[in-house]
Amino acid sequence: MTETLSTENGRTVLRMRRELRHPVERVWRAITEPGELRGWFPAAVEVDLRLDGPITFTFEEEPDAPVDEHGSGVIRAYDPPRLLEYTWGDEVLRWELVPAAGGCTLHLTATFDDRPGAASFTSGWALCFDALEGLLSGSAVPQKDYAPLHEHFVKVYGLDRGVVQDDGGVRFERQLVRPKELVWQSLAGASTPSAGSPPPAGFVAKGIDAGPVTDVVEPERLTYTWPHGEVTWSLRDGNGGARLVLAQTGPAADYLDAWRELIESLAADLLTRDVQA
Template sequence: MTETLSTENGRTVLRMRRELRHPVDKVWRAITEPAQLAGWFPAAVELDLRLDGPITFTFEEDPGAPIDEESRGVIRAFEPPRLIEYTWGTEVLRWELVPTADGCTLHLTATHDDRPGSASFTSGWLLCFDALEKVVGGSAVPEKDYAVLHEHFVKVYGLDEGAVREDGGVRFERQLVRPKELVWQLLAGAATATMGTLPPAGFVAKGVEAGPVTEVAEPERLTYSWPRGEVSWTLRDGNGGARLVLIQTGPASDYLEAWHDLIEALAAELVTRDAS
């Protein structure tokens, strides 16, 4: 495994590398020229290839979106044909090419603030690297399943672990691989979440004494009481699927393992479900 995740200066740093059987000059064109980037990069790119040159990123599904700070960047390091580093919103992407006897090694260092999303980023870049292989004329690469890759890196990076909060409560933030509508459907089952009634069983970890629902906004939020506080489920759109945040307030550290088991069983079930 060549993928590593660390925390440096308060930010999350993802490092990846790919051995390529192609010369540096050829790969350099693929990572810097818009026409070739279009064949593998996750967004359409327009850039001024110079130090401090501006960059814009747009997505095919939303080509008319306004160019805001999250879709802008600037080139911070530029040493052709070996190094280019630029920002993409608050993210920093550093691409380095090192010659080898058989071609070159591509190094990617991605610095960002969304640690729970790191498995999504890793899986996405791996699929992009496969597409890059084709752009530079490599042999066909077997297709990988994004959801399976994602769940692999969740475990490798320890992103399935919850945390005990300062107030004694527990918190999980978990990127999932399917939309929030499907996640809600699996959690609720045949039941309906209704104010003043007990929550559907799928929203309750083993051993938690659930009280009545105090807030519900399907498929985004469900809150219910328990004897020492409340439990809140929040689902929002994330990278590649729903982002789940679960919080149980009050002295709740005893339930950390139960919540972990419930969420991981949900995540495993989602991998088997069609995204549509």
């Protein structure tokens, strides 16, 4: 399987490919029929298989199931058994099957706006493709561990890098693999930060002269001052774990590497933490 990530017309485009030892017609049924999709697709699907036909996606009500805010779409391209393209909320998924010696090649092109979530999408589809292979072959395929797979794609796509804003501040947006409550524990340690107190060391990058906490809402937000502005950590529920946004205002470009080191250390620590802890 191969994966590439690009930006096209202002949107993020993920391309994945999987070689399958099964004929096009068999794979086509697996990617279009709801009963077959149930064995590998991330959501239950209801679909009217025709151009402009409606399609709906429903996640099972499980504690760890992702939150679907845009659970419907429409078929935009339909050429059986070769091509199927549909929307899923704001996302566009394009499935193409190409005959190959001994089977066929499955191409997935996903177009979306949430670039920081690209490692989550890639990892999720990689696991789905494993399940698809198991469905097609009638035998179990060893399942990979989502968390290290996610972190691998973060590095491959460069999603661990922050940006310097036009005003000189810096910003990181980083998808993590554990819930925000566990992320907060890792950052705060045994401390219970409050307004007026120093921020716990986990929230401070090397070289920053941290002032007092000015705002804290556990486990979602912490802000403290530094001599030239503010530092704000924000955590919210994301796809597969917490979404972290770190912003430092003021002339902060010199701290970009220090923040990256701190955030990646946090991400590595989270890989060792049991999600049930």
